[in-house]
Amino acid sequence: MEIVNSIEDMTELxxxxxxxPNTTVACVPTMGALHKGHGRLISQAQELGNLVVVTxxxxxxxxxxxxxxxxxxRTPEEDKAVCRKMNVQYYFEPxxxxxxxxxxxxxxxxxxxxxxxxxxxRPGHFRGVCSIVLKLFNIIQPDIALFGYKDAQQLVVIQHxxxxxxxxxxxxxxxxxxxxxxxxxxxxxxxxxxxxxKQALCLSRALKRVHFLVKKQNITHSGELLQAMRSAISxxxxxxxxxxxxxxSRVSLEDLSYVERGNTLLLVAARVGGVRLIDSSRx
Ligand code: AMP
Numbered sequence: 001m002e003i004v005n006s007i008e009d010m011t012e013l014x015x016x017x018x019x020x021p022n023t024t025v026a027c028v029p030t031m032g033a034l035h036k037g038h039g040r041l042i043s044q045a046q047e048l049g050n051l052v053v054v055t056x057x058x059x060x061x062x063x064x065x066x067x068x069x070x071x072x073x074r075t076p077e078e079d080k081a082v083c084r085k086m087n088v089q090y091y092f093e094p095x096x097x098x099x100x101x102x103x104x105x106x107x108x109x110x111x112x113x114x115x116x117x118x119x120x121x122r123p124g125h126f127r128g129v130c131s132i133v134l135k136l137f138n139i140i141q142p143d144i145a146l147f148g149y150k151d152a153q154q155l156v157v158i159q160h161x162x163x164x165x166x167x168x169x170x171x172x173x174x175x176x177x178x179x180x181x182x183x184x185x186x187x188x189x190x191x192x193x194x195x196x197x198k199q200a201l202c203l204s205r206a207l208k209r210v211h212f213l214v215k216k217q218n219i220t221h222s223g224e225l226l227q228a229m230r231s232a233i234s235x236x237x238x239x240x241x242x243x244x245x246x247x248x249s250r251v252s253l254e255d256l257s258y259v260e261r262g263n264t265l266l267l268v269a270a271r272v273g274g275v276r277l278i279d280s281s282r283x
Pocket of ligand 1: 029032038187
């Protein structure tokens with residue numbers, strides 16, 4: 001595996017690959033602290049492309065709280081070992097001062113898609129995400145880029161940015177990897193105690209509950225389903241602080257009054273022991 005630490009070197013490689021019609025570059029952007037969810041993205045990238053680049057950059061622009069950025073888990077050596085073991089060919093770990101040099105001013109906003117829901121709880125989050133993703137696309141020039149369904153709004157926002165700005169990259173969504181318990185894998189899970197992890201199960205339980213109510217009891221009215229999600233999360237224990245539960249269109253992220261099978265996203269967020277967790281499901 002080749003480790004690339006400078007934008008200049010990565011840009012050069014990107015140009016080289018672009019000029020070779022036999023090279024299909026699949027890129028997996030991450031913030032490191034890799035787990036099996038990232039592994040699933042990498043495996044999928046290897047199926048779709050013949051050259052895989054994993055990027056590792058904890059993007060300060062997408063954090064709205066200094067303490068959250070500070071406490072974000074960082075395991076750079078383990079991450080490289082994981083990628084080596086998975087036969088990733090290129091690993092891009094740019095320094096922050098190169099990504100955001102003095103005088104950096106330009107950012108990307110996907111209007112209301114980026115300011116609603118998660119964007120309301122974390123102002124500026126998707127502006128940070130889109131800006132870094134666009135920079136990575138410009139530097140690497142991948143043919144394909146993979147993102148997880150877990151961060152469902154992120155996937156929608158990035159797909160919209162790619163469409164609006166005519167970016168020559170195919171965005172592929174990858175299903176969420178979970179623990180046996182149902183808990184969605186997340187880099188932040190290492191910050192949880194065993195008890196907090198147990199209480200964090202309320203998020204996936206809330207999603208499962210809606211699937212049950214829709215599929216087994218034919219309930220499609222969002223009001224009733226949202227109430228079920230809210231109570232599953234709020235009653236989970238003293239470590240859980242409910243943030244939101246939403247039932248929205250997969251395309252527009254507009255709230256749906258009724259579940260539309262094949263076009264519905266369930267989104268939940270909570271703080272568990274002060275750690276912010278999100279989960280989502282398609283229906
Ligand atoms: P992160 O390092 O948390 O920014 O995540 C990098 C990519 O991995 C994003 O596209 C996430 O949506 C995706 N991802 C994170 N957790 C999971 C998971 N449990 N299953 C699948 N993909 C995930």
